[in-house]
Amino acid sequence: MxxxxxxxxxxxxxxKPPEVFEAMRKAMEDAAANPGRGSHRMAVKASRVLYGTRKTLANIFGVKNPNDIALTSNTTEALNLAIKGYLHEGDHVIATMIEHNSVRRPLEYLKRTRGIQVDYVPVDEEGHLDLQLIEGAFRSNTRLVVCSHSSNLLGSIVPLYELGDIVKRKGAVLLVDAAQSAGMLDINVEDMHIGMLAFPGHKGLLGPQGTGGLYISPNIDLEPLMHGGTGSQSEAIEQPTVRPDRYEAGTPNTVGYAGLQAGVEKVLEWxxxxxxxxxxxxxxxxxxxxxxxxxxxxxxxxxxxxxxxxxxxxxxxxxxxxxxxxxxxxxxxxxxxxxxxxxxxxxxxxxxxxxxxxxxxxxxxxxxxxxxxxxxxxxxxx
CATH class of the missing domain: 3.90.1150.10 (Aspartate Aminotransferase, domain 1)
Known part of the structure; x- marks a missing residue:
């Protein structure tokens, strides 16, 4: 080239860092079986790759239980899981004028199909958000606040500590789109009162494309976005209730997640x-x-x-x-x-x-x- x-x-x-290539090569050679679907050594190694990735992600985001992180193929899947899995008919959502279509389109879809209500709070020309406008937008049925941590056009940054305090005080849940901030800005889900955090693997976390995730507070139960095989509770007709299997139907991108773990480890090093x-x-x-x-x-x-x-x-x-x-x-x-x-x-x-x-x-x-x-x-x- x-x-x-x-x-x-x-x-x-x-x-990508050389360590990402090496981790993916090693996973392809040693752990390319289906995790959670067998007890042979390659399947066990694959399961360890996924758990190792969750632990590393939990470390960078201040997550107490790694199993509260559902691994996804990208931020868009994570946001769809969060938005469609949490909202019900009649719920009100507060979003902002810096949201990506991976937030706006699911919200507009639910407006049309479930009758949810959405307000998009304006920002100034530089992309800065007035938190008083957020606070003033709350209604009695406000259940969710969705916010891009940093605009993918303007680069502006939302003060999550202050926003999280407001959302907690109002009794709603804060969903953060960290597509432009994960790996570059400090994020602690506990200190910032973040109920759900959607993030990509292929941007600031330095992993490969086709990786990402969603942190889901243990106080939140989502309806799964996909239904299918998980390797656990296979005798049940419904999706498993145990995390993270409930949100991870189908064969995962084990090789990609091995690369993601290596990328996050490099971010933590730097x-x-x-x-x-x-x-x-x-x-x-x-x-x-x-x-x-x-x-x-x-x-x-x-x-x-x-x-x-x-x-x-x-x-x-x-x-x-x-x-x-x-x-x-x-x-x-x-x-x-x-x-x-x-x-x-x-x-x-x-x-x-x-x-x-x-x-x-x-x-x-x-x-x-x-x-x-x-x-x-x-x-x-x-």
């Missing part, structure tokens, strides 16, 4: 605090250069403010798709253009008619790559 400056980490982090600082400094450096380019508008929090490793921008001279195409073909820079599956956030930032170009950094991003990005945008606009 030709050399590439990869600035699309908000979609999938790349490259620490989320170090990773965040690295990404924040790179985004600030990128913004310093891009804000000098005429006819370019940067989105999200202003220079110097907290944000995750995302810098989105709009050109007055080029469409988002044309600009991203030229960056790829002329400079070998990979970014993403369009609406990023978050039309509500585009409405908040005033880019609902244009979309935007999104550059996103990761722990592997280097300063010289940002230099190339800054020069490329300046040359295109010269």
């Amino acid at each position: 030709d050399p590439i400056v990869y600035l699309d980490h908000a979609a999938t982090s790349w490259p 620490t989320p605090q170090h990773i965040y600082r690295h990404e924040w400094e790179l985004t600030q450096y990128m913004m310093e250069g891009l804000q000098e380019v005429r006819d370019l508008r940067l989105l999200g929090p202003a220079l110097g403010k907290a944000r995750t490793g995302i810098v989105a921008f709009v050109s007055e001279r080029y469409s988002a798709s044309e600009l991203a195409f030229r960056l790829d073909r002329e400079y070998g820079i990979a970014v993403r253009a369009g609406y990023h599956c978050t039309p509500l956030a585009h409405m908040a930032s005033g880019t609902e008619k244009t979309g935007a170009v999104r550059a996103s950094v990761g722990i592997s991003t280097r300063r010289d790559e940002i230099d190339l990005m800054r020069r490329a945008i300046a040359e295109i606009h010269s």
